[in-house]
Amino acid sequence: MLRRYSIQLILIACGGLLTYVAYEELLSLYTLSVLMFMGVNIILSSSLNLVNGNMGEFSCGHAGFMCVGAYVSSVLGVWLFTKDKVFGVPLLDPEWAIYAFPFIILVGGVAAAFAGLLVAIPSYKTRGDYLAIITIAANYIVISAIENLGVIGGSRGFMGMKQVISAMEDVVYLPWMPIWVFVFTIFCVWAIRRYVSSTFGKGVNAICQDEVAAEIMSVNTNKIKTVTFMVSSGLAGIGGGLFAYIIGYVNPGSFNILKSTEVMVMVYLGGMASLSGSVLSAILFTLLLEALRPLQIIKWIVVPLLLIIVMQFRPEGIMGNRELSDIFPWLKRFYRFK
Amino acid sequence: MTETVKNRESAPVLEIRNLTQQFGGLRAVSDFNVCMKPGGLIGLIGPNGAGKTTVFNLVSGFYQPTSGAILVNGVDTAGMKPHQVTGLGVARTFQNIRLWNDMSVLDNIRVAQHGKLQYGFFHAIARSAHYQTRESQIEQEARELLEVFDLQDFADEYPKNLAYGTQRKLEIARALSSKPSLLLLDEPAAGLNSSDIRELIRLVRWIHGHFDVTIWMIEHHMDVMMELCTHIKVIDFGETIAEGIPEEIRNHPAVITAYLGDEII
Numbered sequence: 001m002l003r004r005y006s007i008q009l010i011l012i013a014c015g016g017l018l019t020y021v022a023y024e025e026l027l028s029l030y031t032l033s034v035l036m037f038m039g040v041n042i043i044l045s046s047s048l049n050l051v052n053g054n055m056g057e058f059s060c061g062h063a064g065f066m067c068v069g070a071y072v073s074s075v076l077g078v079w080l081f082t083k084d085k086v087f088g089v090p091l092l093d094p095e096w097a098i099y100a101f102p103f104i105i106l107v108g109g110v111a112a113a114f115a116g117l118l119v120a121i122p123s124y125k126t127r128g129d130y131l132a133i134i135t136i137a138a139n140y141i142v143i144s145a146i147e148n149l150g151v152i153g154g155s156r157g158f159m160g161m162k163q164v165i166s167a168m169e170d171v172v173y174l175p176w177m178p179i180w181v182f183v184f185t186i187f188c189v190w191a192i193r194r195y196v197s198s199t200f201g202k203g204v205n206a207i208c209q210d211e212v213a214a215e216i217m218s219v220n221t222n223k224i225k226t227v228t229f230m231v232s233s234g235l236a237g238i239g240g241g242l243f244a245y246i247i248g249y250v251n252p253g254s255f256n257i258l259k260s261t262e263v264m265v266m267v268y269l270g271g272m273a274s275l276s277g278s279v280l281s282a283i284l285f286t287l288l289l290e291a292l293r294p295l296q297i298i299k300w301i302v303v304p305l306l307l308i309i310v311m312q313f314r315p316e317g318i319m320g321n322r323e324l325s326d327i328f329p330w331l332k333r334f335y336r337f338k
Numbered sequence: 339m340t341e342t343v344k345n346r347e348s349a350p351v352l353e354i355r356n357l358t359q360q361f362g363g364l365r366a367v368s369d370f371n372v373c374m375k376p377g378g379l380i381g382l383i384g385p386n387g388a389g390k391t392t393v394f395n396l397v398s399g400f401y402q403p404t405s406g407a408i409l410v411n412g413v414d415t416a417g418m419k420p421h422q423v424t425g426l427g428v429a430r431t432f433q434n435i436r437l438w439n440d441m442s443v444l445d446n447i448r449v450a451q452h453g454k455l456q457y458g459f460f461h462a463i464a465r466s467a468h469y470q471t472r473e474s475q476i477e478q479e480a481r482e483l484l485e486v487f488d489l490q491d492f493a494d495e496y497p498k499n500l501a502y503g504t505q506r507k508l509e510i511a512r513a514l515s516s517k518p519s520l521l522l523l524d525e526p527a528a529g530l531n532s533s534d535i536r537e538l539i540r541l542v543r544w545i546h547g548h549f550d551v552t553i554w555m556i557e558h559h560m561d562v563m564m565e566l567c568t569h570i571k572v573i574d575f576g577e578t579i580a581e582g583i584p585e586e587i588r589n590h591p592a593v594i595t596a597y598l599g600d601e602i603i
Contacts, residue, residue: 191463198462198469199448199455199476206438206449213436216398218424218453218516227459321440 015182022175034290036178036246039185040239041282045266046192046275047235052264053273054196055228056208057123058132061139062236062263065112067255068142069237070244073108074161075152077101077245082163086151094167101168101176105184105241112237113230115142120229124222127211139260143252157251161244181242188235193275195231204228205273265307270317277319284318349412351376351427351520351552352397357406359392359576366392368576370406376519379546379553381567383560383587385596389576390556391433394522398430399423411519425453429518431509433525433556439498443489443508446497447480450515480515486548487511503534507541514549521545523555527562535562542566564588572596 018035021027027035044062051059079087081097092100118138123131147155168176195201203224206214215221244250262285270281288306292299310317325331350373357370366389374380382390395401397408399420408415410426418426438446455476461469484490487507497505506526513521526542527535539562546553557563563570564584572580572587574596580587587593 194463194465195459199452199473200457200459200462202441202445202449203452205441205445206452209438209440210436212400213432213438214449215420216400216424216430217450217512218421219449220419220421220452222419231459 011186015179015186018178018182019175022178032175032178033246034286036181036242038283038286039181040243040246041263041266041286042185042279043188043235043239043242044263045270045282045285046189046278047232047239048263049267049270049273049275049278050192050196050204050228050232050235052267053271053278054204054208055225057127058129059119059135059232060132060257060260060264061119061135061137062233063255063257063259064135064139064142065115065233065236066240066243066259067146067250067252068115068233068240069105069108069112070240070250070255071108071146071152071158072111072237073104073241074158074244074250076107077104077164078158078160080104081167082160084160094164095171097164097167098171098176101164101180102183105180105238105245108241109234109238112240113234115237116229116233117226119233120226123225123229136257139255139257143255146252153251155252157249157253159249161250162248165245165248177242177246181246184238184242188238189275189279191231192235196275208273265303268307268317269310271319271321272317273321274317274319274323276324277317277322280324281318350374350409351378351411352554353407353409353412354393354397355407355409357393357396357408358404359389359396359401360404366576367396367403367573370573370576370578372571374520374552374554376552377550379542379566379568380555381563381570381584382554382556382573383558383563383570384573387575388573388596390573391524392576393573394430394524394556397423397522398428421453424516424518427517427519428522429513429516429520430522431506431513431524431526433528435502435505435509437497437505437509437512439496441496442494443497443500444477444480444484444493446508446512447483447515448476450512451476451479453516483511483515503530503537506530506534506538510541510545514545514551518551520552520554521549523553523557525556525558527557527559535559538562539565 022032044066048059048062051057077097078084080091080100081094082090118141119135122134126134146152152158165176196204203214203219206217206219207221207224211221266281266285267278269285270277289299289303292302295302352372352374354370354372357367358365359367370393382393384390392401396403399415399418399422402417410423410428413426415423415426438449441449455472457469457472481490481493484493489504489508489511492500492504497508500508510523510526523542527538530538542553543566545551567584570581570584570587571578572590572593579592579596580590
């Protein structure tokens with residue numbers, strides 16, 4: 001009994017500990033924000049791994065979908081619950097923000113999922129390098145569209161999300177952001193795991209390994225591609241929404257191709273199609289970036305260099321198509337990874 | 339009610355009318371006709387490049403024919419995607435084995451039942467009761483099928499680690515997992531040694547009896563065809579040049595010409 005629910009118990013304990021530590025301010029604001037970015041990075045890398053690892057396509061525009069989620073949930077939150085220069089008085093009582101917040105993030109995710117159609121529909125006919133070019137184009141379409149939308153600040157960016165958070169804290173004082181980042185991170189990993197381990201989701205792997213055989217063997221490849229791209233970009237949208245509320249400010253520049261590359265590095269570092277690899281590498285990568293912070297701009301020489309070294313000596317990534325349970329079989333007693 | 343069932347039983351599993359496929363200037367298949375009653379074991383032979391695989395690709399919905407009609411169990415497949423044609427009861431294997439090599443043998447069989455999952459994305463995420471029952475049914479069916487093919491010991495193995503003959507067998511098992519009424523075998527004996535071929539002949543004959551399926555196969559090994567098929571069709575350059583029982587085909591002058599060429603003197 002205890003063994004069966006051990007993962008759930010550990011997660012609840014972690015969540016509780018995180019809430020307590022953040023509430024009592026035992027951790028510095030800096031450490032806490034690193035932990036939150038870690039969560040966002042886990043969401044981003046595991047959702048991109050669904051497309052790049054499990055489906056074998058090469059998407060390099062993940063930050064574009066993140067951008068859609070970030071802007072939709074930010075604008076929605078600010079428009080509904082705060083007094084803003086552009087949108088005027090709050091539409092709803094700010095007290096409701098506390099209940100509405102998860103839905104605001106989810107709406108951002110849904111919007112990003114529909115933006116994912118921008119890539120999903122061309123993927124019916126295109127694959128490989130050509131689809132990669134389409135994903136880059138999709139990333140630029142999103143960024144340019146927002147840069148030219150003066151109402152939400154254009155390239156200057158958009159802010160006011162901190163007021164939504166403080167409206168929530170006014171009702172019940174709790175460290176809301178760490179809590180929600182934790183909850184959504186668990187939700188994303190959980191949803192991806194359930195998707196890829198179902199027979200329905202294994203169609204994704206079948207497409208990766210032999211698309212022709214998949215189609216002949218009754219897999220509706222167009223449907224699976226649509227669902228997979230929408231799930232992947234939708235989860236990226238959730239990650240983007242959380243990212244926006246953590247920082248309290250978004251601008252289109254922070255979702256450019258560099259950000260997409262960063263997510264891609266995490267996926268390749270972790271290992272293709274390995275969910276635990278993606279989670280692990282997101283954690284390591286976040287820590288690495290923070291550790292290299294004193295190097296300032298030189299950081300962006302060291303990190304790509306690291307990627308070259310990884311590709312040279314361990315091209316399959318840290319985990320390489322395996323889950324944690326393949327490396328540590330005793331973990332299977334607690335949890336089925338596949 | 340009984341009448342429709344009866345109609346269905348007597349209706350042809352596959353009916354092809356005046357099928358023509360043009361690739362640019364090349365006429366790969368021209369004016370091809372066939373009508374298959376349930377339960378047959380039919381052969382399709384012809385020299386290299388005769389258009390045999392093209393016919394299979396047309397039947398499985400991989401190409402859209404230039405003209406002509408293909409009816410599977412009485413349903414016109416015009417405009418259908420391959421997975422929809424598979425849903426009508428057509429399954430096939432490939433000339434070069436196309437298994438999903440990085441998926442376990444069991445998963446290969448499971449994914450091949452994608453067309454009749456009857457649940458979607460949200461059921462999979464929510465792990466609803468419907469999902470649980472369907473998933474356990476699918477797994478059970480897959481395991482039973484592996485047992486029938488004596489592959490149960492390899493359930494957790496990856497196909498790439500299996501012997502070539504076993505991979506062939508698995509590919510046929512995977513094709514049968516969707517419970518087809520018509521099974522297309524594209525050169526099942528290619529790359530097999532003579533003892534594997536004996537095994538394959540036994541397997542095909544056994545499948546034909548055990549699974550209530552019509553089999554249509556392409557093969558270059560004439561001994562396999564002569565032994566298995568009740569009826570053989572011969573094509574060359576997309577045109578049907580002969581058809582009949584194996585004995586007739588063996589001595590048919592047009593077939594001998596197609597395979598060995600005209601007499602020079």
